[in-house]
Amino acid sequence: MIVTPGWYMALAAILFSIGAAGILVRRNALVMFMSVELMLNAVNLSFVAAGREVGLITGQVAVLFVMVVAAAEVTVGLAIIVAVFRRRNTASVDELATLRG
Amino acid sequence: MSYEVVETVLFVLFAAIALAGAVTMVWAANPVHSALGLLATMFAIAVFYVLGSGHFIAAVQVIVYAGAVITLFLFVVMLIGVDEAEDRSERLPFQRQAALLLAGLLSAAILVAGSGAWVTGARNPVEPQGTIEAVSDELFGTWVLPFEITGLLFIVAAAGTIVLAQYRSRQRDEEQA
Numbered sequence: 001m002i003v004t005p006g007w008y009m010a011l012a013a014i015l016f017s018i019g020a021a022g023i024l025v026r027r028n029a030l031v032m033f034m035s036v037e038l039m040l041n042a043v044n045l046s047f048v049a050a051g052r053e054v055g056l057i058t059g060q061v062a063v064l065f066v067m068v069v070a071a072a073e074v075t076v077g078l079a080i081i082v083a084v085f086r087r088r089n090t091a092s093v094d095e096l097a098t099l100r101g
Numbered sequence: 102m103s104y105e106v107v108e109t110v111l112f113v114l115f116a117a118i119a120l121a122g123a124v125t126m127v128w129a130a131n132p133v134h135s136a137l138g139l140l141a142t143m144f145a146i147a148v149f150y151v152l153g154s155g156h157f158i159a160a161v162q163v164i165v166y167a168g169a170v171i172t173l174f175l176f177v178v179m180l181i182g183v184d185e186a187e188d189r190s191e192r193l194p195f196q197r198q199a200a201l202l203l204a205g206l207l208s209a210a211i212l213v214a215g216s217g218a219w220v221t222g223a224r225n226p227v228e229p230q231g232t233i234e235a236v237s238d239e240l241f242g243t244w245v246l247p248f249e250i251t252g253l254l255f256i257v258a259a260a261g262t263i264v265l266a267q268y269r270s271r272q273r274d275e276e277q278a
Contacts, residue, residue, distance in 0.1 A: 002105050003112045006216075008149060011116050013211040015123055015142070021204030022127035025197055030178060031135045034126055037170065038139060041146050044162075048153045057229040057239045060155045064240065067158075067165055068251045072258035074170050078177045079265035085181040 008049035015042035029081050029091045033074075040070050108152055119145035132178045136171055143167045155231035 015038060022035030044063045051059020085091055118141055125138030143166040150159035229235065240248055 003108045003152075007112060008153070009215060010212060011119065011149075013215065014208055015119060017204050017208030017211065018120070018123040018127060020207055021201060024200030024204060025127065028132060030132050030174065030181075031126070034135055034139050034174060037166070038123055038126065038142060041143065041166070045146055045149055048150055048155050048158070052153045052228055055227050055229055057231060057235050058243075060158050060229070060231045060236055061239050061244055063150075063155070063158050064161065064236065065244075065247065065251065067161060069254065071165060071170065072251075072254050074173060075262045076258050076265070078173055079262040082177060082180060083265050091181055 005049040005053040009046050012042040012046040012049070015039075015045070027092045027094050029084070029093050032093065033077055033081065036077075037070065037074070040066060111148065111152060115145040115148045118142075119149075133175065136174045136178060139174070140167055140171045143171065150231075153231075154228050157231050157233045157236045 019035045019037075019039035019042060022038065023032050026032050026035065044066055047059045047062050047066070049059075051057065051062075081091060084096065088095060090096075122138040122141030122145065126135045126142065129135045129138060143162065147159045147162040147167070150156075150162055
């Protein structure tokens with residue numbers, strides 16, 4: 001049995017869907033944020049598998065860029081969560097309904 | 102043992118770990134357990150990078166994600182307190198069921214759409230070796246301008262984080278006044 005890139009891509013698709021389910025199901029802003037990270041990682045995995053299949057290093061360079069942007073996103077996102085928690089004393093997105101008409 | 106057998110065994114083992122970690126992350130009531138589940142998934146993905154000859158990005162994955170990002174998450178969990186009493190009741194009826202159904206449908210749709218052609222493009226039998234030298238040749242050759250722009254992005258992100266961290270609530274200012 002040989003592991004083809006399709007296996008990695010199928011695994012990446014399932015991990016991505018689990019991350020999407022996490023965003024839809026959870027109400028804790030932190031866990032939703034972790035779900036976003038999981039989705040980014042799943043896409044990275046598919047980049048590496050595709051680059052391996054085509055024989056180009058570009059897939060790995062793309063992963064590096066995604067990691068950089070994700071790291072920047074994590075710092076700002078967590079700062080926002082902490083700022084919201086200081087003001088509202090909650091990390092639940094259901095409580096943040098001020099814009100509701 | 103041949104390389105194929107080793108890769109198959111490692112793939113099955115670490116795919117199970119990655120999926121278990123991901124499901125733990127979504128379902129655990131305690132955010133600390135969620136972070137640890139995500140950590141397991143990150144490590145498993147680093148193993149997949151090694152299997153795909155991405156040695157450098159595997160190291161970066163462990164250092165940046167498993168090291169820095171998860172630590173940051175755990176710091177924030179400790180900062181805002183472990184809130185295990187998350188209200189699992191929904192304000193909209195059947196929202197949870199609908200969410201799980203939609204996630205299942207998304208997974209099925211991606212798998213069906215991709216089962217025909219996962220990878221398009223000319224197939225190259227030579228597997229790229231993701232050493233530091235090979236990655237840096239590509240990064241600082243073709244992609245040097247995007248690389249510089251990510252540097253700018255980092256400065257903006259760091260400045261934004263500092264501004265957000267200096268936020269003070271109006272109430273506290275009044276108490277101090």
